[in-house]
Amino acid sequence: MFHAAIMLANQYNIRIHNESITSNVIQVNNDENGHASLNLLCQYITTQRPNIVGIVGPDSSTTARFISPFASHVNLPLVSYAATNIDLADRQLYPTFYRTVPSDLLLARAIIHLFKQFKWKTCTMIFEKSDYGYGGLRILSENYHNNITIKAQLLFDGDKFHADLKQTLETSRSRIVLLWADEQQTTNIIKRAFEERLISTRYIAFGVFPPDMLKSNEFKKNLEGLLAIIPFGGDSGSSDHQSLNYNQTLLNAALATSQNSQNEHGIECHLGNESNISSFAMFTFDATWTLIQALYKTSLDGKSSPSPWFLSSSYCFNSSLENATKYHEYLKATQFLGISGPIEFSKNVSNDRVGGAYYVLENLQYKNKEQLRFVQVMKWHDEVKVENENWQSIIQQQIIWPNGSEEIPKDYPQIQGIIF
Known part of the structure; x- marks a missing residue:
């Protein structure tokens, strides 16, 4: 692009x-x-x-x-x-x-609204060793400590954790595992959890990027119910949700210009169709x-x-x-x-973009019990004047949780009705 x-x-x-x-x-x-x-x-x-x-x-x-x-x-x-x-x-x-x-301030706000909607107040947070990961931890700890309690936190550095993953998850008093990492690191984290046999219905894995591992058959049967939240733009593709205000004419012009064309360096710039653009x-x-x-x-x-x-x-x-x-x-x-x-852009203390913050919640679920795929189930739009803006469900799409249930799970561990 x-x-x-x-x-x-x-x-x-x-x-x-x-x-x-x-x-x-x-x-x-x-x-x-x-x-x-x-x-x-x-x-x-x-x-x-x-x-x-x-x-x-x-x-x-x-x-x-x-x-x-x-x-x-x-x-x-x-x-x-x-x-x-x-x-x-x-x-x-x-x-x-x-x-x-x-x-990330808007991403954190979107996450807090979602937790509130699900009646979750706690999480175990796994974050990558980068400005992005540390920044996410700081936002939730400093800006939203009254909304969410981080029961345990774990740093992931490329290919290793700075503490024992299994012990951290099993001793944490929260079932919700929030992964604040980019797509590659999220993939690595989930692979490690799979290797240590920690992918189960006991935990609700919630990432900010969808992991790129759906081509691996060994993971498919274990990942159903995974949640991912990502920013998105352009057409929402959903008639039940407020249509996004975007420039279709400009997008069409960009697509038309790229057809069978090369830039000044001879690089092919064919973009395909609109649905292929991230x-x-x-x-x-x-x-x-x-x-x-x-x-x-x-x-x-x-x-x-x-x-x-x-x-x-x-x-x-x-x-x-x-x-x-x-x-x-x-x-x-x-x-x-x-x-x-x-x-x-903001005219005050930053040059951040104002408005235009849209996020989609994707849920990993089976299609016809054969193909595992991410399905858009909820969407959220940053409304500056509405502090309690809720996530909106997408018609005919329902979250499938790790145990196959359609009921929102609790954020605290239970065994036979006993709350830990």
Whole structure:
């Protein structure tokens, strides 16, 4: 979707200094130290010396924490489609950081509303060792300690736990296991739980990303009932739920532009159909389109204010985006209907996206007792003026719990009616 946005801008003849907008992708490894990603960016700036006017990404909060201060130092706007840690909302520390994905503060709020609806007040929390994982723990512990009690917590570091998983789960006074980890780490955590024979009807596994393990037959019979909550954009695909306000015309144009096409690097950009596009792909398009919209408006002011241009230096920290005052003003005032929903940024203490926070609860269940798949069962929309906004059930879709029951389980362990 990144390349699709660039190609669409060129199709619309949006130009900078009378030149077409071009792009490049810097591959970073999120498993490496954030300094490695910053070093790659510096190498690109000092060797390629292109007219850089913005950065789309990165896809992790940890990497964003390293790159965002540098971007601010050289006056470059950075719009992330996946970095959700709440610390990045600090405009004093990260003045040129924006994001089209909702922050973890909204995710935590959605989780709290869901727990309240299920009458759950406790959980065991397993979180990954990253800014994302620590941030989730801090939000729930500090902002929502009156709503939920974390009975036990366990840190997962790539391939190992910092305490005994079995002992932690078995001694915890909560059946609800909340996994605050990305998709890959969630998958690793559940695999470890399976290996230790801890996947059972005794626990309700609740993750913030669906694990990518459905192709493995050995897991299928054990994972029914797993819950996952994910952000989403575009068409909700459900007639019973309030339709999302998104730009279908812009989405159609992006899809049409990508058909049988290549970008300036010869990379195939065919997107397929709308149903194949993930929410994060939509956030990526809108992040790119945010920069393009601001550049376009700046170019219209070209007579009174020159377009921004990047002054590159052999020492990357001496580089700077010049003539960018108007450009940054337009970024702060961004307001358009994107393919993931309305795009607008806070005018107060952060550059976070306001509105447009939608989450879906997915439930792993069998289709015709043969095919295991994630089914959307509930949806939630952030309503700023409604503090008690509930999750809405999707018609004809019901949660199937690990024991095959359709009744909401208790969050505390029981044996034959005895409460621990």
